[in-house]
Amino acid sequence: MKVIKFSGLILLLIGLLMACEEEDPRTVDFVERDRTEQQAADKDSILQYLSTHYYNSGFFQQGTNYTYEDIEIAELPVDENGNYLDLPDPANNTLLLNAVETYTSVFRDTEYEYYILRINQGGGESPQFTDAIRYRFEGTVIESQIVFQSISSPDILDLQSDGFSTLGAIRGWQLVIPSFQTSEDFTTGIDGVVNFNNYGLGVMFLPSGLAYFSGALPDLPQYSNLIFKFELLQYQEVDHESDGLPSYVEDLDANLSVIDDDTDGDGIANYIDGNDDGDSVLTFNELLPTQYIVDTTIGETEPELASNEYELNRTTVNGIITINTVTAVDSNDDGLPDYLDPEIEINYNEGQ
Numbered sequence: 001m002k003v004i005k006f007s008g009l010i011l012l013l014i015g016l017l018m019a020c021e022e023e024d025p026r027t028v029d030f031v032e033r034d035r036t037e038q039q040a041a042d043k044d045s046i047l048q049y050l051s052t053h054y055y056n057s058g059f060f061q062q063g064t065n066y067t068y069e070d071i072e073i074a075e076l077p078v079d080e081n082g083n084y085l086d087l088p089d090p091a092n093n094t095l096l097l098n099a100v101e102t103y104t105s106v107f108r109d110t111e112y113e114y115y116i117l118r119i120n121q122g123g124g125e126s127p128q129f130t131d132a133i134r135y136r137f138e139g140t141v142i143e144s145q146i147v148f149q150s151i152s153s154p155d156i157l158d159l160q161s162d163g164f165s166t167l168g169a170i171r172g173w174q175l176v177i178p179s180f181q182t183s184e185d186f187t188t189g190i191d192g193v194v195n196f197n198n199y200g201l202g203v204m205f206l207p208s209g210l211a212y213f214s215g216a217l218p219d220l221p222q223y224s225n226l227i228f229k230f231e232l233l234q235y236q237e238v239d240h241e242s243d244g245l246p247s248y249v250e251d252l253d254a255n256l257s258v259i260d261d262d263t264d265g266d267g268i269a270n271y272i273d274g275n276d277d278g279d280s281v282l283t284f285n286e287l288l289p290t291q292y293i294v295d296t297t298i299g300e301t302e303p304e305l306a307s308n309e310y311e312l313n314r315t316t317v318n319g320i321i322t323i324n325t326v327t328a329v330d331s332n333d334d335g336l337p338d339y340l341d342p343e344i345e346i347n348y349n350e351g352q
Helices: 008-019 035-050 057-061 171-179
Strands: 053-055 073-075 101-107 110-120 132-141 147-158 185-188 194-197 200-206 226-236 288-295 309-317 320-327
Touching: 035 110, 035 200, 101 171, 110 171, 171 200, 171 226, 194 226
Parallel strands: none
Antiparallel strands: 053 073, 101 110, 110 200, 132 147, 132 226, 185 194, 200 226, 288 320, 309 320
């Protein structure tokens, strides 16, 4: 899947091939554009697009479970001199500029502005920026209006790279997708087709700096501003190194990035480091395990987990639910949980 994943591997292969060729004296070193300057230009381009295009808002007033294919975006009509005319059929169409939500985010030391058209919020839960999602989508280049890829059957995307086997999503998807909710429920037809109900549906308008910036793919030039129509169907919480902590928890500075959190300074970010504080006890063993048995046949209900307690797994047999959790404890009350405190080396799984 090439669209919303980084193209680092592709660029690496291209670089290796180029390194094997004889040096061309005509080769000019590539100089990447300044991000702040590019963002200013991208903002103007996107706002121009939003102010001259509309969508079929009236179509979504009745019925439910629309798809991204139902979202139609068109340009305002123009007169013989090329001047834009009024919005056609205002009862059923809305100018994008009047319909989108505007957000800002700092990325790579640059403040970016991006825009969301929210068709349906969804009735399920929201993923975190480190989770995996099941989705459908269509991606379009604003400048050329070329659809560079679409996925019409539900597929899986890891929003966060593990640094090894998964590439992860572009920054814009990590920002936008968690603001929607997944499907409320689903049914499986006799033909085996899964039908999702009341899922997140929207459109994101991203500047190049929250997309591929200076990277390029087929039909996707450098510094392209992008439109993504998408459906958020389901999600799965991800613990990248299986240490018991969901990866989003390891964003210690709450900047929506886990790659810059490295407690022991070993060059490995906490979310893929099995020993976050670098002491003699692995992170998983520095978390306090707990097991709950819930017998729903006699009316028992599930416990409410503490804010620093995380579910590992669960099983259900004959109405009896077994839930295993871990808790990040601070045994010396210094404000630092044991798994991040190199001075504490308690193995809570020892002897079990």
